[in-house]
Amino acid sequence: MNFVSSADGAAEIEGRSGTLGGPGDRQVFRVLRWLADVVLVGAGTARAEDYGPAVVPAERREIRVAAGLAPVPPVAVVSGSLEFDPTARLFGGEVRPLLLTRASAPPERVAALRAVAEVVTCGEDRVEPALVLAELAARGLGRVLCEGGPMLHAQLAGAGLLDELCLTVEPVLAGPGHLGIVAGAPWLAACPLELAHVLEEDGSLFLRYRVPREP
Ligand SMILES: NC(=O)c1ccc[n+]([C@@H]2O[C@H](COP(=O)([O-])OP(=O)(O)OC[C@H]3O[C@@H](n4cnc5c(N)ncnc54)[C@H](OP(=O)(O)O)[C@@H]3O)[C@@H](O)[C@H]2O)c1
Structure with a gap:
């Protein structure tokens, strides 16, 4: 799963994600596509x-x-x-x-x-x-790259089908009233993540999380 978010967790501004992501996020977006089936x-x-x-x-x-x-x-x-x-x-x-x-x-x-x-x-x-x-x-x-949105993300992760989350956190506050990276019905339990990778460029954080699997 690949998402970009503001520091306060917004996944969209005026209904689009494009205004959130900077050049680094666009590069991650392209490279992840180039690696996917x-x-x-x-x-x-x-x-x-x-x-x-x-x-x-x-x-x-x-x-x-x-x-x-x-x-x-x-x-x-x-x-x-x-x-x-x-x-x-x-x-x-x-x-x-x-x-x-x-x-x-x-x-x-x-x-x-x-x-x-x-x-x-x-x-x-x-x-x-x-x-x-x-x-x-x-x-x-x-090798499935899912690009959201929040509703599909919540269903895949909620069903235990997510294995990695690439999350760009941009240095901006979107303010109240925005969609986050999950939407829909509440889950019975939270989904723990392991931080696998952190990159930084121009104040943007590029985080890669893994969902830990039971041995
Ligand atoms: N920040 C980011 O990286 C990022 C990434 C992606 C999206 N976004 C933002 O998220 C917003 C869209 O959010 P969203 O939650 O509406 O988008 P979504 O998850 O992309 O789409 C929801 C739609 O997908 C279909 N769907 C999902 N699960 C389904 C199921 N189990 N059965 C049948 N249909 C299903 C339905 O389509 P039908 O209506 O056709 O039935 C549903 O209306 C946009 O503002 C977008 O910009 C942000």
């Missing part, structure tokens, strides 16, 4: 941030291919409603995106979007996070 994101984020396909420069494609990865990772979006415009930039790349949805998604939307994306059913009335990871793994997409 697939970029996973919730539909709320894909819409708010007008997601497009992942961009991988030629020299990075060579490194990826030499390491056994596809030249460009597909983007996979979790959505129950499938409220997407088939002409949106998300669907305009060289790699078809995946739409991870539920069996009860509106059939006319499924039909319209099948022309521009691979539509995968991962649950009956809701998308089940464990089925999402299983469907991605079945396609050889085992």
Whole structure:
């Protein structure tokens, strides 16, 4: 999971995360994408941030291919409603995106979007996070970079499916009234983290946490 946050824990300002992250965060964002098999994101984020396909420069494609990865990772979006415009930039790349949805998604939307994306059913009335990871793994997409948003993050971490959290903390206070990096129903217990890595540049902290596993 990769997030950027203000020092007071805001994950968005005016509904977007772009204004929070500086050059260092953008570099981390790109590099994590270049290391991933697939970029996973919730539909709320894909819409708010007008997601497009992942961009991988030629020299990075060579490194990826030499390491056994596809030249460009597909983007996979979790959505129950499938409220997407088939002409949106998300669907305009060289790699078809995946739409991870539920069996009860509106059939006319499924039909319209099948022309521009691979539509995968991962649950009956809701998308089940464990089925999402299983469907991605079945396609050889085992190294999953999730870019949020807070609702999808809370479901993956709450279900014990998170293994790492890369968190950029920017030197700014956003003030009250913002979304944090998790949203949705409360958990039964907190999820402990182990700090694995800290970098600093221009006052920004780049933290990498691991979720400890039972032996
Ligand atoms: N700071 C950061 O690094 C960062 C990163 C990401 C996002 N953000 C911010 O977070 C905000 C978006 O937050 P969010 O919590 O709404 O976004 P989200 O988690 O990206 O998306 C929520 C949407 O995902 C779909 N979804 C999630 N879980 C589902 C499930 N189990 N079953 C079916 N559908 C499911 C639903 O889409 P449908 O409505 O299509 O059914 C739901 O409305 C934006 O302001 C964005 O800028 C910040």
